[in-house]
Amino acid sequence: MKPDVYFIPIKDQEPDDVIAKKLKRVLIEKEFLNFIEEKDFVAVKTHFGENKSKGYVRPVIFRMLADLIKKRKALPFLTETSTLYRGRRSNAVDHLELAYDHGFTYDKVKMPIIMADGILGDNEVSVKIKGKIYKEVNIALEIVKVQSMVVVSHFTGHIVAGFGAALKNLGMGCSSRMGKLIQHSTAQPSVKKDKCTGCKECERWCPTGAIKVKEGKAEIDENVCIGCGECLAVCRFDAIYYNWGETYENLQKKIVEHAMGVMELKKDKIIFINFLNRITKECDCMNKYEKITEDIGVLISYDPVAIDSASFELVEEKSGKELKDMSFDIPNRVQLDYSEELNFGSKDYNLIDITSVF
Numbered sequence: 424m425k426p427d428v429y430f431i432p433i434k435d436q437e438p439d440d441v442i443a444k445k446l447k448r449v450l451i452e453k454e455f456l457n458f459i460e461e462k463d464f465v466a467v468k469t470h471f472g473e474n475k476s477k478g479y480v481r482p483v484i485f486r487m488l489a490d491l492i493k494k495r496k497a498l499p500f501l502t503e504t505s506t507l508y509r510g511r512r513s514n515a516v517d518h519l520e521l522a523y524d525h526g527f528t529y530d531k532v533k534m535p536i537i538m539a540d541g542i543l544g545d546n547e548v549s550v551k552i553k554g555k556i557y558k559e560v561n562i563a564l565e566i567v568k569v570q571s572m573v574v575v576s577h578f579t580g581h582i583v584a585g586f587g588a589a590l591k592n593l594g595m596g597c598s599s600r601m602g603k604l605i606q607h608s609t610a611q612p613s614v615k616k617d618k619c620t621g622c623k624e625c626e627r628w629c630p631t632g633a634i635k636v637k638e639g640k641a642e643i644d645e646n647v648c649i650g651c652g653e654c655l656a657v658c659r660f661d662a663i664y665y666n667w668g669e670t671y672e673n674l675q676k677k678i679v680e681h682a683m684g685v686m687e688l689k690k691d692k693i694i695f696i697n698f699l700n701r702i703t704k705e706c707d708c709m710n711k712y713e714k715i716t717e718d719i720g721v722l723i724s725y726d727p728v729a730i731d732s733a734s735f736e737l738v739e740e741k742s743g744k745e746l747k748d749m750s751f752d753i754p755n756r757v758q759l760d761y762s763e764e765l766n767f768g769s770k771d772y773n774l775i776d777i778t779s780v781f
């Protein structure tokens with residue numbers, strides 16, 4: 424049977440407090456949060472956005488979720504993990520400062536923030552899975568410990584994953600630093616020397632010191648590079664390239680297998696909410712904001728594959744363009760195809776337009 428994906432349409436630039444009210448009504452009327460039991464610790468997983476990104480889901484949404492979860496006599500907290508990238512989210516202290524700057528303070532969201540992977544991203548548990556690449560994956564400790572999860576994801580294009588939404592929020596976003604390193608490990612870039620200007624921007628942002636400018640040209644030490652893609656993102660001269668044919672597919676498959684690790688733990692104690700507004704060319708880890716289409720709506724489902732499949736198809740249908748033409752021209756459905764190959768979730772879904780509730 425195809426899983427249900429509920430769709431709440433929104434207008435372009437609809438205010439976040441109006442969206443919060445609509446979402447609240449649907450969550451209550453459809454009893455979506457009834458899997459949360461009294462005394463459950465509930466990890467509300469999101470992404471606070473990098474310094475100048477503006478696409479992230481806003482605090483008013485989380486305040487509403489905190490109210491609903493507390494009404495079930497459970498214990499909600501907002502959670503995230505550290506990134507591999509430099510920038511303001513590479514350790515818990517800087518990351519929390521950024522979250523506060525973006526309005527995720529207790530008075531606004533009415534729940535504390537607890538980083539899932541500790542101060543440096545190394546609090547983790549190895550979780551057994553039935554993957555084709557891995558038999559176990561490294562998941563952030565507090566994700567493993569809690570009873571329930573509400574995974575709130577912002578749909579974006581993505582430079583390596585094709586798109587980012589629930590699967591990426593689970594697979595990359597809930598893994599420890601080691602889990603993230605393992606996922607990135609085979610995706611290594613190269614430098615086009617004729618295009619490199621020696622500007623050193625890549626050197627400044629590389630998280631491992633793998634790329635250095637020598638005699639006016641960037642060079643990458645393959646033994647140190649973790650394939651994070653930061654140099655590709657910051658190079659303004661198209662001097663960095665990936666062998667996508669080998670790399671995008673591996674990375675997207677690894678994201679799926681790490682997502683399986685979280686689902687293995689939570690099974691029927693997890694729900695996904697995808698926001699299809701402020702949709703950007705690049706993910707919220709990037710220090711920029713480039714909206715690529717009008718706002719579309721909010722989706723809810725218990726199946727991370729079905730909700731991502733529906734999100735992807737709605738973005739293409741409503742914009743009238745293929746995502747690869749608005750974001751990056753790479754094969755971008757590997758997360759969905761590979762999930763189905765592993766019998767992990769369903770690419771097919773019943774889309775239930777919930778306009779009638781309002």
Ligand code: SF4
Nearest residue numbers: 619620622623625658
């Ligand atoms: S950012 Fe690009 S142009 Fe600048 S040094 Fe690095 S590879 Fe060369």
Ligand code: SF4
Nearest residue numbers: 629648649651652654
């Ligand atoms: S060289 Fe590029 S891909 Fe490799 S670690 Fe540095 S920034 Fe990341």
